[in-house]
Amino acid sequence: MSLRDRVxxxxxxxxxYGVDIDISSYIIEEPQVFERSVEESVxxxxxxxxxxxxxxxxxxxxxxxxxxxxxxxxxxxVVPLRxxxxxxxxxxxxxxxxxxxxxxxxxxxxxxxxxxxGYFVYVSPEVKVPTPIYTCLVLRAERRAMLAxxxxxxxxxxxxxxxxxxTIPHGVKGGLHVGISEFYVGRDxxxxxxxIHSWAEGLHVRPRTAAKVAEGGEYVxxxxxxxxxxxxxxxPRTILDMGAKLYAASVIAGRVQGNYDIGTKAQxxxxxxxxxxxxxxxxxxxxxxxxxxxxxxxxxxxxxxxECLGLLASPNAEISSIPIVTSRNPQSIxxxxxxxxxxxREEIEYLESKGFTEDEAKSIIIRGFMNIEAxxxxxxxxxxxxxxxxxxxxxxVQL
Amino acid sequence: xCVDDRVVVRNVYLDVSCGEVHVILGPxxxxxxxxxxxxxxxxxxxxxxxxxxxGGEDISGVPAYERARRGIALAHQFxxxxxxxxxxxxxxxxxxxxxxxxxxxxxxxxxVKHLMGRYLFHGFxxxxxxxxxxxxxxxxxxxxxxxxxPDSGVDVxxxxxxxEAVNYAVRSWSTSMILVTHSGxxxxxxxxxxxxxxxxxxxxxxxxxxxxxxxxxxxxxxxxxxxxxxxLQ
Numbered sequence: 001m002s003l004r005d006r007v008x009x010x011x012x013x014x015x016x017y018g019v020d021i022d023i024s025s026y027i028i029e030e031p032q033v034f035e036r037s038v039e040e041s042v043x044x045x046x047x048x049x050x051x052x053x054x055x056x057x058x059x060x061x062x063x064x065x066x067x068x069x070x071x072x073x074x075x076x077x078v079v080p081l082r083x084x085x086x087x088x089x090x091x092x093x094x095x096x097x098x099x100x101x102x103x104x105x106x107x108x109x110x111x112x113x114x115x116x117x118g119y120f121v122y123v124s125p126e127v128k129v130p131t132p133i134y135t136c137l138v139l140r141a142e143r144r145a146m147l148a149x150x151x152x153x154x155x156x157x158x159x160x161x162x163x164x165x166x167t168i169p170h171g172v173k174g175g176l177h178v179g180i181s182e183f184y185v186g187r188d189x190x191x192x193x194x195x196i197h198s199w200a201e202g203l204h205v206r207p208r209t210a211a212k213v214a215e216g217g218e219y220v221x222x223x224x225x226x227x228x229x230x231x232x233x234x235x236p237r238t239i240l241d242m243g244a245k246l247y248a249a250s251v252i253a254g255r256v257q258g259n260y261d262i263g264t265k266a267q268x269x270x271x272x273x274x275x276x277x278x279x280x281x282x283x284x285x286x287x288x289x290x291x292x293x294x295x296x297x298x299x300x301x302x303x304x305x306x307e308c309l310g311l312l313a314s315p316n317a318e319i320s321s322i323p324i325v326t327s328r329n330p331q332s333i334x335x336x337x338x339x340x341x342x343x344x345r346e347e348i349e350y351l352e353s354k355g356f357t358e359d360e361a362k363s364i365i366i367r368g369f370m371n372i373e374a375x376x377x378x379x380x381x382x383x384x385x386x387x388x389x390x391x392x393x394x395x396x397v398q399l
Numbered sequence: 400x401c402v403d404d405r406v407v408v409r410n411v412y413l414d415v416s417c418g419e420v421h422v423i424l425g426p427x428x429x430x431x432x433x434x435x436x437x438x439x440x441x442x443x444x445x446x447x448x449x450x451x452x453x454g455g456e457d458i459s460g461v462p463a464y465e466r467a468r469r470g471i472a473l474a475h476q477f478x479x480x481x482x483x484x485x486x487x488x489x490x491x492x493x494x495x496x497x498x499x500x501x502x503x504x505x506x507x508x509x510x511v512k513h514l515m516g517r518y519l520f521h522g523f524x525x526x527x528x529x530x531x532x533x534x535x536x537x538x539x540x541x542x543x544x545x546x547x548x549p550d551s552g553v554d555v556x557x558x559x560x561x562x563e564a565v566n567y568a569v570r571s572w573s574t575s576m577i578l579v580t581h582s583g584x585x586x587x588x589x590x591x592x593x594x595x596x597x598x599x600x601x602x603x604x605x606x607x608x609x610x611x612x613x614x615x616x617x618x619x620x621x622x623x624x625x626x627x628x629x630x631l632q
Contacts, residue, residue, distance in 0.1 A: 081612045280483060339482055346479045353439050353475070354489075355467035355496050355539065365493055368484030 003101065007111050012100035017290070018233025018261040021204045023109055026176045028146035031115025033080070071133070075124035076160070078133055082147050084120035091120050096153050098182040098210035098239075106178045106206040114147030118180070121162060125155040125186070125378040132161040138178065139168045139203070140286040145176040152193070154270040156186035161378045164195045173202035174230075181236075183211035183219065185244070190218045192374075192380045196388070197225040197232070201256055205229055209236035209331070213244035215270065221260070222374045224385060226392050228255040235292060235314075242270030242299075249372040251385075253392045254287030254317060263292025263322070268302035268332060272332040275303075280370050281310040283317035284396055293323040297332025306336035311343065311369055313396055367393035400437040401447040407433045408601045409448075415543065418573035420591050423530075424583060424612060425598035426620050431579040432476060434598070438577070439473040440466045453543070470498075470542035474532045474549060476579075479494040480520045482552075486531065487515040493538045502538055504571075508564045509534045521619040526557030533561055537568050544568065546578040550585035562588030598626065605629050 012019040012023075038039040075087075084091035101111035118254065120134050139146045154160050166177065177199070185191045191211075198204055213219045217239060238246045248264040266275035277293040295304035325334035343365050351361035370389045377385070400408035408430040415421050425431050436444040438451055440463035445496040451459045460464055494502070506512055509530040520528055529549055536544055548563050562585050568593050570572040578585070586592065586609060597605040599620065605612065605627055615623030624631060 311483070329582050341482065344479060349441060349443075349463070350475065350479050351474050351489075352463045353441060353467060353533065354493060354494070357463050357464050360464075364489070365481060365484055368481075368488040370483075371488065373484075 003031040007079075007101045007108045010108035012114070013102070013108070015104040015106065015206070015233060017232040017235060017263075017292070018206070019204070019259050021176065021206070023176065023233070025142055025143070027115045028113045028145045028177060029149065029176045031117050040241055044066060044166055055176070071129065071131075071290065074127045074129060076127065076129055076133065077120065077122040078135075079115075079120050081120040081151055082116040086168075087121075089276045090122065090153065091151060093281065094153060094182060094184060095136050095149065096182075098184075098212055099180050103208060109148040109177050109206050109284050110149055110180050111147070111395040114149055114178075114180075116148040116149055116150035117183070119320050120150070123154045125162045126157040127155075127160075132163045134165045135166065137177070139167045139172065139175045139177050144175050145178065148177075148179045150179065150181040151184075151185040152181070152191065153384055154186055154189040154191045158186065159340045161192040161194070161376075161381075162194040163378065163381055164193070165195075166195065167198045168200050168203060173200055175203050176202065176207045179207040179209075181207065181209040183209070185211065185213040185217040185219045187214040188216040188386065189214070190220075190376070192220040192222070193376070194222040194375050194377060195224070196384065197223075198332060199229040199232070200225040201258075202230050205232040206232075207234040207236070209234065211238040211240060212238070212345055213220070213240045213246065215244060217241070218245045218391050219247075219286070220376055221246070221264070222372075222377055222381070222385075223249065224251040224388065225260065225262070226251075226253040226388050229258045229260070230259075230318045231259040233261040235265060236395070237265040237267065238275070239267045239269055240275065243272045244270055245273070246275040248275070249374045250291070251372060251389075252279065252281045252289055252291065252368050252383035253370070255280070255285055256285040257286045261290040261292070263294065263296040263305070265296070267296045267298065268304055269298050270300045270302070272301045273299060275305075277306045278372055279302075279308045279319070281308070281319055281373055282313050282366060282396065283310070283319050284322040284371060286314070286316045288318045290320045290322060293334045293336065295321070295325050295334055297327040297329055297334045298328055299327070300331035301381045302332045303331065304332070304334045307340040308336075309369070311338035312340060313366070313368070338371065362396070363393040366396045400433055401445045402433060402443060406447065406601065407444070408437065410602050412503050413596070414578070415575050415577060417542070417575055419568060419593040420576045420578065420589065422586065422592055422595045422609065423577065423579045423598050423603075424581070424595060424615060425579075426581055429581075429598045431581070431598055431600035432547055433601075435473060435577065435579060437545050438545055439463055439471060441473075442581065455502040459471070461623070466540065471545065472536045472539040472541035472543070473545040474547060476547040476551065478528060478532050481517070482518050482521055484519050485515070486517055486519055489519055489535065490515065491540065492533060499540050504567065505534060505537050508567060509560050510514055518629055525552035526554050530551050530557055530560060533564055537564065537574075539574065541574060543575045543577070545574060548579055548581065550580055550582060558584060559588060561585065566590045597623070597629075599631060
């Protein structure tokens with residue numbers, strides 16, 4: 001069976017995790033690419049001005065600026081993947097290499113109908129990109145599917161921060177977002193990838209991400225979702241070669257009746273590779289959250305640790321914490337810890353005795369709980385994360 | 400003072416002036432912790448009779464957070480573990496509330512700097528727990544510090560540091576203290592003890608200077624009180 005036939009068949013293949021979505025009910029617009037800059041007021045939601053974004057996708061319309069001089073002089077390329085596939089052999093070689101198009105119906109849909117919208121980022125060897133590379137994905141109309149496919153390649157010895165904000169304008173309540181992302185971190189290279197999601201009720205989100213980190217490379221992933229959503233399911237996979245490192249942080253604030261199924265998988269394939277997966281989950285209202293972590297130890301001297309902490313902030317909410325460690329090498333050291341709790345009365349009373357009201361005490365606990373210090377995050381991302389956590393903590397007290 | 404409907408502390412009169420250190424000695428279950436909880440305004444203890452005056456004002460009906468803001472701080476004997484919330488985070492909030500600066504000495508004396516990146520009280524040794532709780536208490540720069548068994552379950556090195564911090568706060572900031580202890584382990588290391596009270600069965604049965612009360616530490620509460628001429632009903 002040809003690849004295309006296999007992928008077509010996969011259009012009916014559900015994901016093993018998360019709510020199954022009827023993808024046929026969404027409208028997919030004709031993919032379009034424009035080379036120009038745009039302004040759109042999304043800053044309040046994702047803390048990123050589209051004007052500083054090197055790539056902006058509105059639904060199935062990709063808009064990108066000419067590469068800024070500051071990045072161009074370093075040899076950094078940021079272009080829609082569709083353009084990159086036409087122009088560069090490398091992009092053609094890398095696309096769909098880490099994520100199989102027939103993985104499930106969402107990858108299949110993107111492969112067949114996405115038109116390879118999404119961004120391609122290439123960072124030349126030894127380049128330390130001094131400013132973050134911003135990309136922005138906005139689903140802009142009801143009942144539409146936004147399909148994005150991103151490829152990032154950080155060549156050997158290089159360092160880059162890619163920041164992606166995903167959002168939806170006020171008033172748009174239904175839709176499907178599928179984002180396929182493939183990250184390649186070269187030998188002794190470093191990639192920090194921050195993704196901040198602000199969606200809405202009625203929206204289904206299915207990111208499909210895989211990363212490969214070469215010898216001595218380092219990949220830091222920071223993921224945050226703080227908005228209501230109908231359902232979101234992601235389980236990104238990272239393959240680590242010799243001495244490579246992964247630090248993956250997920251911060252999830254579950255809202256309304258959202259179904260959040262969010263995990264990270266690490267495959268320690270190289271000697272001395274390591275992974276640390278950290279998640280902080282707060283479930284408000286009627287939300288349901290699955291926090292997954294999976295580390296597979298395949299090589300000697302590899303190390304992995306999963307930390308899943310959950311806070312149940314509503315009697316109607318639900319959290320399932322599912323850390324799994326699998327060792328296939330006796331010299332691989334793996335561990336995990338998972339705990340789910342509530343904000344205990346004694347914790348509040350303790351903080352009250354330190355001079356804080358009940359609301360302030362709850363806010364301090366939620367804020368502190370969600371604050372993960374992922375190594376090497378750009379200052380702007382840190383500031384935005386802090387602002388959002390403050391917002392979540394304030395809102396959380398009132399729920 | 401009542402817990403639920405049970406009277407746990409009665410007929411207690413304590414008058415603590417600025418910079419004074421009052422020690423309350425007593426066996427387990429004597430009502431010492433309940434007394435401090437009532438002064439702090441913790442909801443588990445209710446004032447069912449009498450008043451608590453602080454700075455000339457009746458604060459008996461004032462909630463705990465307001466008492467803290469007025470200058471009362473409690474170093475709890477039992478502290479909650481708050482997973483996911485780092486010590487540095489709590490420190491930051493307390494400094495924001497009470498003003499920063501001038502706390503470095505206490506930080507050094509109590510040797511708690513290395514705990515800042517840890518979750519609050521999670522996996523702490525007894526000494527670390529007591530030292531950090533005292534640090535957070537003194538960080539409030541209280542006018543009156545209530546120290547609940549600061550010498551319980553700590554090693555000799557931690558005990559020395561805790562006593563040093565108490566002495567520093569009293570001498571440098573004129574902080575008043577009510578220090579509760581059942582073992583009295585810390586007493587020899589304190590410079591200024593204004594008065595010592597012995598509490599039994601929810602009542603203060605004897606108040607005098609430290610020297611006079613040492614006999615209960617050497618001979619036990621029952622025999623020591625007999626020596627002091629106190630008869631227990």
